[in-house]
Amino acid sequence: MSRDYGQYCGLARSLDVVGDRWNLLIVRQLLMGPARYGELREGLSGIATNLLTDRLRGLETAGVIERKLSDDAGAITYALTPWGTQLREPINALVRWSTPLMIRGPAGDEFRPEWLLVALPALFEGRAPTDQSVTVGIVVDGGMAQLRATESGIDVGKPDGCELDAVLTAEAPLVLGLAAGVLSLNDVAALVDIDGDESAVRTFLEAPHQGADEKPSP
Numbered sequence: 001m002s003r004d005y006g007q008y009c010g011l012a013r014s015l016d017v018v019g020d021r022w023n024l025l026i027v028r029q030l031l032m033g034p035a036r037y038g039e040l041r042e043g044l045s046g047i048a049t050n051l052l053t054d055r056l057r058g059l060e061t062a063g064v065i066e067r068k069l070s071d072d073a074g075a076i077t078y079a080l081t082p083w084g085t086q087l088r089e090p091i092n093a094l095v096r097w098s099t100p101l102m103i104r105g106p107a108g109d110e111f112r113p114e115w116l117l118v119a120l121p122a123l124f125e126g127r128a129p130t131d132q133s134v135t136v137g138i139v140v141d142g143g144m145a146q147l148r149a150t151e152s153g154i155d156v157g158k159p160d161g162c163e164l165d166a167v168l169t170a171e172a173p174l175v176l177g178l179a180a181g182v183l184s185l186n187d188v189a190a191l192v193d194i195d196g197d198e199s200a201v202r203t204f205l206e207a208p209h210q211g212a213d214e215k216p217s218p
Contacts, residue, residue: 027084111141117157124147128154134148136167146158
């Protein structure tokens with residue numbers, strides 16, 4: 001039986017390639033950087049080994065991902081192709097669309113701090129802080145994402161050892177709500193911890209958001 005939709009439609013053709021379960025989550029992992037098979041397996045808890053192998057093979061055949069030798073040439077890593085990297089735009093849109101679902105909390109679902117490296121750039125897209133000399137850390141469940149103000153917007157990445165103006169520690173739903181603009185620091189002041197310059201944190205988490213006044217229903 002054919003696994004595709006058999007429709008000459010851009011959406012259908014796209015779903016033929018990335019619509020299978022786990023495919024977009026594999027792309028999510030690779031948007032954070034190339035990864036070995038074991039690293040993908042660890043970041044996708046719940047996927048069977050044979051299914052991951054099948055999904056990787058399918059995405060490679062379609063031209064979404066490619067295999068490369070790691071920097072030390074000691075192992076094979078998987079990476080997005082230039083065409084595969086273009087999935088960042090629709091994934092960012094889905095992350096923003098998910099805001100009403102996310103701020104309700106995990107409800108027992110697994111959360112990994114590394115996923116903030118995909119979520120926060122999506123929620124900050126189009127933002128340009130007025131103070132471009134600020135760098136802060138966001139800590140959730142012991143993992144840190146680093147925010148740096150730049151001329152082009154907000155750069156989100158792993159800590160690079162630079163001096164931080166402040167560190168905010170909070171639970172994931174609060175961080176996502178703040179980044180999406182549906183919460184303010186004043187709303188959650190008693191629920192977060194800020195070590196350092198609070199105004200530096202406000203540079204990122206209280207800049208104008210499009211649609212920030214539209215708070216989702218519970």
